[in-house]
Amino acid sequence: MIGRLNHIGVATPSIEDSVRMYADLLGATQAGQPFELPAQGVRVCFIDLPNSQIELIEPLGDDSPIHGFLAKNPRGGQHHVCFEVADILAARDALRAKGATILGTGEPRIGAHGTPILFLHPRDMGGVLVELMETPKEAH
Numbered sequence: 197m198i199g200r201l202n203h204i205g206v207a208t209p210s211i212e213d214s215v216r217m218y219a220d221l222l223g224a225t226q227a228g229q230p231f232e233l234p235a236q237g238v239r240v241c242f243i244d245l246p247n248s249q250i251e252l253i254e255p256l257g258d259d260s261p262i263h264g265f266l267a268k269n270p271r272g273g274q275h276h277v278c279f280e281v282a283d284i285l286a287a288r289d290a291l292r293a294k295g296a297t298i299l300g301t302g303e304p305r306i307g308a309h310g311t312p313i314l315f316l317h318p319r320d321m322g323g324v325l326v327e328l329m330e331t332p333k334e335a336h
């Protein structure tokens with residue numbers, strides 16, 4: 197079912213500070229421009245890596261889903277992992293049939309790459325928040 201690792205989600209209180217840290221310490225200098233996703237309650241910045249991306253996320257708005265995480269981890273931390281799938285509805289239905297909990301309404305939303313995404317509850321994935329993202333059509 198799952199394909200490539202699309203990104204590692206890292207929650208941070210400051211995207212700018214995190215971009216500087218990854219560049220200074222690890223030489224990860226390929227950061228894009230930050231952008232806002234109000235519908236998802238986050239401000240986002242991708243750092244390109246040779247084989248994947250780091251997705252830096254800051255809370256956006258009072259209802260951001262990452263306020264709780266940052267309250268527990270004020271300096272930020274590894275938040276989720278995102279795997280690609282060819283067909284997100286087929287993946288969702290297969291996971292539900294295996295008893296996994298899909299977060300939210302269960303209907304895919306449009307994520308930071310402009311493609312449908314879903315999240316699985318951490319309790320079903322050994323404590324890891326897993327995001328599934330439908331592979332962009334042009335990538336097939």
Ligand SMILES: CC[C@H](C(=O)O)C(=O)SCCNC(=O)CCNC(=O)[C@H](O)C(C)(C)COP(=O)(O)OP(=O)(O)OC[C@H]1O[C@@H](n2cnc3c(N)ncnc32)[C@H](O)[C@@H]1OP(=O)(O)O
Nearest residue numbers: 205236238261264265275299307308309315318323324325
């Ligand atoms: C969408 C744009 C972008 C993209 O890639 O396209 C993104 O990825 S944005 C990412 C931000 N959005 C989301 O994370 C949406 C899905 N997340 C959620 O709905 C919540 O964060 C949720 C339900 C996972 C946790 O919400 P909250 O922290 O408010 O609830 P609790 O504190 O009660 O947590 C419940 C339970 O889950 C554990 N938990 C929470 N966050 C994480 C995490 N990041 N990784 C692993 N586990 C997590 C928490 O410890 C609780 O566990 P328990 O054993 O019940 O104490």
Ligand SMILES: [Co+2]
Nearest residue numbers: 205251278327
């Ligand atoms: Co993500």
